[in-house]
Amino acid sequence: MGLSKTERRLRIKRRIRKVSFGTAEKPRLAVYRSNKEIYAQLIDDNKGVTLAAASSRDKEVKAEGTKMEVANQVGKAIAEKAKEAGIEKVAFDRGGNLYHGRVKSLAEGAREAGLKF
Template identity: 45%
Template sequence: MSVRELSDKIRKRDRRRTHVRKTIVGTAEKPRMTVFRSNLHLYVQVIDDTLGHTLASVSTMEQQFRSLRATVQTGGVLGEEIGKRLLEKGITQVVFDRNGYKYHGIVKAIADGARKAGIKF
């Protein structure tokens, strides 16, 4: 991939991200669940935008998920784990922020895993 192609890819993702974030705002009752993918790791955070606080998070950087890599199966596992952590805190509904990524593959697996744990979008 050339430098120009990479910069176009990043620019397109930034444009999608700003378009989605215009309408998505997390509150205390319905916080925002955001996803970040790197080449090696996955990160999921649940954020209350009114206070600017992270309510819960999970990533493949944590000790128990260290051996997992960024795959669809790992996305499902992380989705279920963030769902469990949210239910422990009494949060049952979230707004899903795909962070400019297309809604398929790993991003979809995270959302499906959270739904399987009992979180409503």
């Protein structure tokens, strides 16, 4: 019998984490997507510290419109917080999700706001 959807995503996530590693100069932009919300964090893996975070639950992110529009706003919000922290480049970690839909929309929003990955 084949892998379930969750097992497949976790296998992909482990494979991505082997390659994607965040430092203080180039932190890892980790994306977590639930059915209702989307979350993004900038993580320094050397110290094990979250440098900045944004989600669709934050008050500064307008949670109006479609999930795609909200994900784009979260991407812009994390990029603004990264600029405040002096971060320009990040390593993108899609967390086992396909680079499609809300994950892609978040990445595009971050790029529009000035992050490079």
